[in-house]
Amino acid sequence: MPAPVRSAAAILVLAACGAVATAQDRPGDLRSDPAWVRSRYGGWGGPGVQPEAGPMDGVAVKDYAPQPSLVLPETTIERARFPVIDVHAHVLADTPDEVADWVRTMDAVGVETTVILTRAVGADFDRLAELYLRSHPGRFILFCGLDVRDIDAADYPRRAVDELVRCHAIGARGVGELTDKGVGLTRDSGLAPEQRLHPDDPRLATFWDKCGELRMPVNIHVADHPSAWKPLDVYQERTPDFQGFNLHGKNVASWDDLITRRDRMLARHRGTVFIACHLGNQGHDLAALDAALEAHPNLYVDISARDYEIGRTPRSSARFLARRRDRVLFGTDMTREAGMYRAWWRLLESADEYMPGRVLWRYYGLDLPDAVLESLYRGTAVRILGLASDGRPAATRRLEQAPDTP
């Protein structure tokens, strides 16, 4: 019997050395590093048993998919409790058949209207307006993009505004998703820091003001999940599925700098509604997000793609959503599969525990009360999108009245 124990111990040492060499690039055993022990085990100080080597030492984090032995109820919610306005989707259907298929899924799961954040201008936007707005009145709302060509030219601010006005005339009812993850809204990583077009750039001032004048909310993605600025090592918070989004060590603005620029833009353009998507990338710090909402009355947030933030903090998230119910919008930002929508309903409406999610940790249902759910799903969106009380977009009504208007 002693022999296997000794060999297991030898393998453990080898495995530990291997992990150190690849993940930390410095000598020593991670298990003797107090910072690692604290991060891994908290006050427990360890697993409480002597870890032994075994087949799991070769299991990669990206492959780990534990099957819990827990016996718990699994709530299936086919349709959302209230008709939903999903304020964060993209061009996930590109033909009339695909659009019709999407509408069938929306009917099945209880989504009344989907906002398509096209990011498009020019002929691209015109084609999408034709594809989405005419065939299914009331089911889609289109946001257009921001023209980012020749941003250094003297006429750039005027051109950007002219294209906005043109898209609005065709049916755009908002702008977005505009994204600055550290290289500016042109998303051109080749630009030097001083050339980048960040949200507080004076070249955008007239554009933001025109959005407000036309009552077009701006969906804006500033920074990203803070873990994207942290190294891809043993302390990385999110799973390897997200490592393609990592920015650590890259020539990008810092997370804090980007949030500061966003807040400067919010303060300068109070007449424009901004929807900072993904909980403003502050879902990890709801107190800070709450302070930002307090400081900027024109700031709204959507919860899209942050299932993994609210799912790991069901109690504080539920309190936040109740307190800021007039400022938070529902959005998905994933596929258009029925199962994806129903996973959201289960997260928001049920009290289920330990649900699988898109990251390493599991989710807990928020069990939201009706009043909070109603404003999250539609009430706040109806208000800021200027929808009629029947929930139908003004853009659709105009199209129906004048079907030949370009």
Ligand SMILES: [Zn+2]
């Ligand atoms: Zn998006």
